[in-house]
Amino acid sequence: MNATTVYNIFHVNPFGWVVAAYFTVAAVAAGAFLLASTVNLLGLKAHQAAGRAAAVLAPLAGALAGLLLIAELGRPARFWRVFTHFNPSSPLSWGAFILLAFLVVAVLYARAALAGKEEGRKGLAIAGTVAAGLVPVYTGFELIQARTSPLWNSTLIPVLFLCAAGVAGLSGVLLFGPALTAGATQKAGASRVAATGNGAAPAAAIGKAIAAFLAGSLILVIMQLMALSGASTEAGIVFRNIVTGKFAILFWGGYVLAGTVVPLVIFSGRGAGSRSLQVLASALAVAGVFALRLVDILGGQSFPLN
Amino acid sequence: MAEEQKKRFGMVIDLRRCHGCKACQVACKSENEVPLGVWRSWVKEVEHGAYPNVKRHFLPRLCNHCENPICVRNCPTGASYKRPDGVVLVDYDKCIGCRYCIASCPYQARYLLPEGKVADKCTFCAHRVDQGVVPACVNTCIARARIFGDLNDPSSELRQLIDTNPVQVLKPETGLNPSVFYIAADGNAMRGSEIA
Numbered sequence: 270m271n272a273t274t275v276y277n278i279f280h281v282n283p284f285g286w287v288v289a290a291y292f293t294v295a296a297v298a299a300g301a302f303l304l305a306s307t308v309n310l311l312g313l314k315a316h317q318a319a320g321r322a323a324a325v326l327a328p329l330a331g332a333l334a335g336l337l338l339i340a341e342l343g344r345p346a347r348f349w350r351v352f353t354h355f356n357p358s359s360p361l362s363w364g365a366f367i368l369l370a371f372l373v374v375a376v377l378y379a380r381a382a383l384a385g386k387e388e389g390r391k392g393l394a395i396a397g398t399v400a401a402g403l404v405p406v407y408t409g410f411e412l413i414q415a416r417t418s419p420l421w422n423s424t425l426i427p428v429l430f431l432c433a434a435g436v437a438g439l440s441g442v443l444l445f446g447p448a449l450t451a452g453a454t455q456k457a458g459a460s461r462v463a464a465t466g467n468g469a470a471p472a473a474a475i476g477k478a479i480a481a482f483l484a485g486s487l488i489l490v491i492m493q494l495m496a497l498s499g500a501s502t503e504a505g506i507v508f509r510n511i512v513t514g515k516f517a518i519l520f521w522g523g524y525v526l527a528g529t530v531v532p533l534v535i536f537s538g539r540g541a542g543s544r545s546l547q548v549l550a551s552a553l554a555v556a557g558v559f560a561l562r563l564v565d566i567l568g569g570q571s572f573p574l575n
Numbered sequence: 576m577a578e579e580q581k582k583r584f585g586m587v588i589d590l591r592r593c594h595g596c597k598a599c600q601v602a603c604k605s606e607n608e609v610p611l612g613v614w615r616s617w618v619k620e621v622e623h624g625a626y627p628n629v630k631r632h633f634l635p636r637l638c639n640h641c642e643n644p645i646c647v648r649n650c651p652t653g654a655s656y657k658r659p660d661g662v663v664l665v666d667y668d669k670c671i672g673c674r675y676c677i678a679s680c681p682y683q684a685r686y687l688l689p690e691g692k693v694a695d696k697c698t699f700c701a702h703r704v705d706q707g708v709v710p711a712c713v714n715t716c717i718a719r720a721r722i723f724g725d726l727n728d729p730s731s732e733l734r735q736l737i738d739t740n741p742v743q744v745l746k747p748e749t750g751l752n753p754s755v756f757y758i759a760a761d762g763n764a765m766r767g768s769e770i771a
Contacts, residue, residue: 272763276620280686283674343672343692350652361675362651415678573767574683
């Protein structure tokens, strides 16, 4: 039957690009810490410099993520209220404490890593691994619990966000590693390139890991879109908006081509050893995570509610 | 003596009576001083058919004051809360403006106040109800399409309408158990749709 809505009220969508930026920066922080703790816990000597750079990057990105989260609030000066009231049924309430715990551990770990202290570092690495793993997972649950959006209401989201943390964190280390540990490496008389590993080979190995996370993310995104395509009227609208509609350029151009295929080709090909190509691929991979988060956030709200 | 059953306020909107005058929408705006650009209550309109065989259907909208409110469940600060009588409210002093309740509500009933930047929505005119007066939208409805009362009182007009008519709620699949019921609602109007 021909039915046309001629009058309705649509309130402004609650989440915008700042939330997508927060998710991306939090993914950088979590992924970087997971790299640092993996190097420490598994004793990967060839990756010690990269582990040190990751240890420094994690709290810096974590602090920036926290600032973005506070800036996003309608009443930023009241942010402390989330710490004076705990609501166990709210993923956002859990997230505030998880992010705080992550920040505290990441700062302590970075201090120990820069000072070269081994005492107590393994304990911090284990505690930080749990907290860092929970940061992207909680952000995923935050969207699941929103329950209004067919795109968000998917159990794949936390796994996808964990994969994205692998991409963003490792890419962040390749991108900013030399700058973050420049002081330490200059003191030791080493080159800036060595900060991402003890030479080109470790950086290439990190690139291969990023390629694996990129492929994993892409598979999850394809699965999510396939599940979405015929699930319901609303899901169909969101699917079309992403694949052929107003988010198609961001999705295909930003996430798939620039943010996944190009870095995947560079990291899994012969270009993996070239520093300039590593920088390009890492920057594109982080931008790709941001593009996908934008698609998730904006696309996930792009259907009419009633 | 049997324990007195507690109140649970609710509303029935009888769409056999509604003729889309939007007096409820205006009364709500006026009573609650709702700012420009946002609405606590509004009347959605859907047209069926093509000229000359056209019919217009109305669907008055407001917060559903759910029995299991997802907004309350997801609020990190306790600013969104449900009173013992079932009315869901926002404590402006506790709200941090995180918008999570707005994203959680499947009815798009919430918004961020343009000034103050805290979450806001229909209160069932709690300030009136507490004085024993019905909400402004109910009071102003010239067709008596809106009936307000206690869902737990078997003798109330509201309860009797629910018990003796086929009633619908919006998005029953969410399991939130809305306290706003519709009689004779149009299926197309109940679905989400963009303005053509």
